[in-house]
Amino acid sequence: MSTPTAPDAPPPRRRVRAWELPARAVAVASGTVGFAIKIAFLSVVNAIAFWGAFELARQGTWAALAVLLLATAAIDVVYLTPRRLFPLKFLIPGTVFLLAFQIAPIVYNVNIAFTNWSTAHIGTKTEAIAAIQRNSLAEAPDGGQYVMRPARAEDGTVVLILFDEESEQGFVGSREGLEEAPEGSVRLDENFEIASAPAGYTLVRPDELLALDRQLADYIIPVDGISAIRAEGFDTALELQPTLRYDRGSDTFTRIEDGTVFRDNELGSYVASRGEELEPGWKTGVGLRNFSAVLNDPLVRDPFVRVFIWTFAFATLTVLFSFALGLFLAIVLDKPGMRFQRLYRSLLVIPYAIPGFLSVLVWAGLLNDDFGVVNNAFGLSVPWLFDPDWAKVSIIIVSTWLTFPYFFLVSMGALQSIPGELIEAAKVDGGGRTQIFRRVTLPLLLVAVAPLLIASFAFNFNNFGNIYFLTGGGPPAEDQSVAGATDILITYTYKIAFESGKGQDYGLASAVSIFIFFIVAAISAVAFWRSKSLENLA
DSSP states (O other), X not given: OOOOOOTTSOOOOOOOOGGGHHHHHHHHTSHHHHHHHHHHHHHHHHHHHHHHHHHHHHHXXXXXXXXXXXXXXXXXXXXXXXXXXXXXXXXXXXXXXXXIIIIHHHHHHHHHHTBOOBTTEEEOHHHHHHHHHHHTEEEOTTOOEEEEEEEEOTTSOEEEEEEETTTTEEEEEETTEEEEOOTTSSOBOTTSOBOOOOTTOEEOOGGGSGGGHHHHXXXXXXXXXXXXEEEETTTEEEEEEESEEEETTTXXXXXXXXXXXXXXXXXXXXXXXXXXXXXXXXOOBOTTHHHHHHHHOHHHHHHHHHHHHHHHHHXXXXXXHHHHHHHHHHHHHOOTTOTTHHHHHHHHHHHHHSOHHHHHHHHHHHTOTTTOHHHHHHTOOOOTTTSHHHXXXXXXXXXXXXXXXXXXXXXXXXXXXXXXXXXHHHHHTTOOHHHHXXXXXXXXXXXXXXXXXXXXXXXXXXXXXXXXXXXXXXXXXXXXXXXXXXXXXXXXXXXXXXXOSSSOBHHHHHHHHHHHHHHHHHHHHHHHHHHGGGGGGO
C-alpha cells in the first residue's frame, strides 16, 4: 500500500541524464550569461589586437596593421549582430585557426625559400657591418695592456676601470668611449689588482664576477674611432686595432694588411675578387638561387638525388611489406571458429598500440652491434646500424614492424566486407585458392585499401621519427655531404636547417621542403588517378 503524499508537497526532483548536460549548458550560457561571456571574449580579442596594432605601427608594417584592424572590426560586427550573421560565428574560429596554423606557416616557409637566411646571414646589413668591424679587431703589435676591474656606475651600467702601469694613469671605459680618471682615484693593491675606483663608480665584488662573464666576453671600448680596448678575462684588457677598414661611401671593406677589397655581392655578403668572404653576412632576398642550387649545384643536387631515390624506395618497400604481412595475417586469422582468435588479434595489434618513437628507441637498442639482443641471441656480428646497407635493411624491418598492424586491421575489415556469394560463385566456376585471391579477393580488397596505401606511402615518405630515432640518418655517406646513408628527404632537410657545417641554411632547407611537397603531391595524384580503375570493380 503506497503512502499518500500531501497535496501541497513539491514534486520530486528528476535526475539529470548525462545526454541532457550539453543542452542545459547551452541554456545556461544563453541570455545575460552568454552576453557577458561574449563581451569578455571580445574584450580579450580587442586587447590582443590593440597590442598587436601598436607593435606593427612601431615597426612600420602598415599593410599588416590594416589587415589586423579590418579583421578585428569584422569579428566585433559578426559577434555583436544578433541573428543576421549567425553562420559566420561558427566559420570565423575555423578560418582563424586555418590561417594561423596552415596558411601562415606555408606562406612564411615559401618566403624563407627566396632568401639566404642562415646562421651566417641572420641580421640586417647594418648589424653585419658592425659585427665585421668588431670581429676585425686584433691585438696591436705595440698595443698597450691594462690592469682591469669591472665596476658599476650609479645607474647600474657596467664599466671597466683600467690602469696603465707605464703611465700610472687610470681610465674609465664604457661602450661609448674611454675617459681619463682623476689622478690618484685608481690605485693598485699589493697583488697589482685595482683596489679603488673614481667617485660615482663601485667595483664589482669578486663573487659577482662570474655573473658578468657573458657580458664581458664582447665588451669593447672604442678609442679614437679606430682602435679599441677589449676585456680579456676579469683582470686584464688589451688594446686592439682593426684589420679591416670600412668605406661608407663606396660600401666596401679593405684589408689594411694587403689592400684586399671586399664588395657587396648583392647576395648578403662582402666578397673579395678571389672569392674570400667576410662573416657574418645579412639576410636578403636571393630570388630562385636556392631552387637553382637544388637542381644545378653538384654539392646539393647529388645528395638530393641520392636521398630522393632512397626515400622513394623506403616508402615503397615499407608499404609493400607492411601490407603484404598485414594481409597475410588477416587471411590466416579470418577463419570462423578458430581457437584463441581474439588473443592472436590482440597480440598482433600491440606494435601499433605502443608509441612509435618508443618502439624505435627499443629497436635501436636491440640492433646495437656490441650489446644488442639480436646479435647476442643468434650469435651474429651484423652491423645493423653502422653499415650503410644493413642500416637500410634495419630501417625497413623496423618500419614494417610498426606499420603492419595497421594494414592487418584494415585488411581484416575489408575481407569481412567482401560478399561470401562471390567467393562461392568463383569456387563453383572451378577457381582455385590462388585464382580466387588474385581475381576476386585482391581486387575487391584494393577498392577499400588503395587510398589507405597511398596515404601510408605519403606518411612514410616523410617519416622523420623512424629515421631520426633509429639511425639519425647515418652512417655518414661516402660523398661527405650533410646527408647520411639512411637520410630521407625530411631528415636531409632537417640537417640542412639545423646541422649543416658552414651555417644552418634555412633558406635552402625551405626550398627543399617545397620540392618535397610537390614530389609527394605528384606521386599521390598519379596514384589516386591510377586507383580510379578499381572503382569499376565495386
